[in-house]
């Protein structure tokens with residue numbers, strides 16, 4: 001009685017699904033597949049992506065293959081909440097792509113949405129090109145009802161790939177690109193501190209995953 005915070009909880013909680021893996025592992029494709037199935041089931045879907053990924057469309061999520069789905073581009077979690085909450089009663093499924101670029105408040109917000117009865121489907125890189133967990137993904141994996149960890153194909157040897165290899169010497173964690181800037185690599189071929197020629201040493205980014 002009188003528990004205001006819990007008062008908004010739905011009788012039937014929703015669920016949190018996380019799709020993760022390295023680049024080129026089909027995360028966005030799997031997110032799009034799930035959202036399209038939800039749409040076919042007449043569920044009302046809202047999908048968000050951070051305003052960092054300029055590789056194809058500004059208002060759609062795009063996988064490296066040709067699949068796209070309308071998505072709202074937001075600059076940060078505040079804007080995501082500001083866009084979503086006014087229409088929250090109309091939305092049943094919330095998709096988030098490139099979730100590694102959102103700040104850690106995505107974790108608590110995903111829980112809130114789940115308690116409101118929403119199905120939350122999150123896709124994002126599990127590790128950065130330095131091979132370290134990419135905030136806020138580790139916590140999202142921990143609280144998820146379902147985790148799908150995809151592998152890519154090592155572009156050096158063809159083995160299953162769990163790493164994203166950065167080619168060249170830029171140290172920006174938020175530079176988002178596609179083929180040519182990054183490669184999927186297996187553990188044996190992954191070389192996080194060397195450039196594509198295996199020579200130049202790179203320094204550890206000072207504030208990896210600082211949410212900017």
Ligand SMILES: [Zn+2]
Pocket residue numbers: 154155156157158159185186187188189190
């Ligand atoms: Zn390999």
